[in-house]
Amino acid sequence: MKKMRIPFGTLMLTEYSKNLIQEILNSNRLSCGKYVRKLEKGFASLLGVKEAVAVSSGGDAVALSLAVLYEYGAKRGDEIILPALSFIATGNSVLQAGFIPVFVDIERDTLNINPENIEAVITPRTRALLPVHLMGKPCNMDRIIEIARKHNLFVIEDAAEAHGALYKGRPVGAIGDMGAFSLYVAHIVSTVEGGIITTDNEEYASILRSLRNHGRACTCVTCTLNTSDNLCSKRFRNESDDDIRFRFDRLGFSSKMNELEAAIGLGNLEIIGEILEKRRKNLYFLLNEFNKFSPYLFTIKKEPWEELGPHALPIIISEEAGFSRKSLIKYLYDNGIDSRSLFLSMPTQCPGFSFLGYKLGDFPEAEYVGKNGIHIGVHQDLEEEDCVYILETIDKFLKMAK
Numbered sequence: 001m002k003k004m005r006i007p008f009g010t011l012m013l014t015e016y017s018k019n020l021i022q023e024i025l026n027s028n029r030l031s032c033g034k035y036v037r038k039l040e041k042g043f044a045s046l047l048g049v050k051e052a053v054a055v056s057s058g059g060d061a062v063a064l065s066l067a068v069l070y071e072y073g074a075k076r077g078d079e080i081i082l083p084a085l086s087f088i089a090t091g092n093s094v095l096q097a098g099f100i101p102v103f104v105d106i107e108r109d110t111l112n113i114n115p116e117n118i119e120a121v122i123t124p125r126t127r128a129l130l131p132v133h134l135m136g137k138p139c140n141m142d143r144i145i146e147i148a149r150k151h152n153l154f155v156i157e158d159a160a161e162a163h164g165a166l167y168k169g170r171p172v173g174a175i176g177d178m179g180a181f182s183l184y185v186a187h188i189v190s191t192v193e194g195g196i197i198t199t200d201n202e203e204y205a206s207i208l209r210s211l212r213n214h215g216r217a218c219t220c221v222t223c224t225l226n227t228s229d230n231l232c233s234k235r236f237r238n239e240s241d242d243d244i245r246f247r248f249d250r251l252g253f254s255s256k257m258n259e260l261e262a263a264i265g266l267g268n269l270e271i272i273g274e275i276l277e278k279r280r281k282n283l284y285f286l287l288n289e290f291n292k293f294s295p296y297l298f299t300i301k302k303e304p305w306e307e308l309g310p311h312a313l314p315i316i317i318s319e320e321a322g323f324s325r326k327s328l329i330k331y332l333y334d335n336g337i338d339s340r341s342l343f344l345s346m347p348t349q350c351p352g353f354s355f356l357g358y359k360l361g362d363f364p365e366a367e368y369v370g371k372n373g374i375h376i377g378v379h380q381d382l383e384e385e386d387c388v389y390i391l392e393t394i395d396k397f398l399k400m401a402k
Ligand SMILES: Cc1ncc(COP(=O)(O)O)c(C=O)c1O
Pocket: 057, 058, 059, 060, 062, 086, 087, 089, 090, 132, 134, 158, 160, 161, 182, 183, 184, 186, 194, 195
């Protein structure tokens, strides 16, 4: 078997993006302007929602969505329910937004929050459910929305890894009150660094525009100061003599996207159909063959009511396997296949959260995956022969390790 090179991810820098970047550089208007707005409109129409607001990162997309809740009765120190297993940003963002994260365990077969664990931790201070569609696998949104309605809670979807995922025909990220996407380089639509929040609620979008801009009182869709030489006619148009640009209505963040980042994202959006098709073909090909590695390795399953967001292929080592995660990672690496660990139980395996008082053993499923899971790329540069090579390499490893 010839050794091949299978990187974890890829970045699409299209000709369209390169030309646009040159045009933007020549125009001297680089800060959040008309191309960021174009990206927002394109992303909103992809999801079929009214609004999208671009920010600096996927982590900020989560934090700013949560900060919107302060305008609807939430108080600092209120609680947000989220799964114990996710990329650390989900938990960090809850704390950065001023809330207390309340963790619940996951289901091992979906890697997502177990909805049946949610009601037990709801208190009078709970304000929102924050499901994470990990590895592009849609959460059980019917049950999550049902619980949220019963307890009058917001639902914010962390859809960072779920570009293109569908749940019962609806795009993930467009089901709850807001959807938070990462546009980081490892994700399907990328601006290199960046994030975007989707919502059908124009009032939330307006608050988000203020939040990303230090909490400023002005909430124009695009700021004239960045797009033309005209002075802003709205600055002094208010009851007092205040300069609206230097009035700060809420505690804000510094989280705008710039035009160069938007140009890269716009190039990705132009060919999103092709990217998704190729990645999905790779992912489903690998998933269809994966059963042969049972009972030593397992992965997620595609259910008939969903399309997976083809972010990556998760691989979890079963209890029956007599080998370590390290040995699998090393074998893959020696054979040119890049991999990433499949995150950790945030409250019990990440020291930054220890002040919350959780202890190892509180989240057995998340902790198991945290110790035994990895994920590998399924990106658009991979061909069927690369996928076959991945499967053959795993097969050889298992024969050797058994
Ligand atoms: C589930 C999840 N949430 C949030 C984020 C944060 O995104 P970013 O790295 O763009 O801040 C990531 C990043 O990969 C993620 O995987």
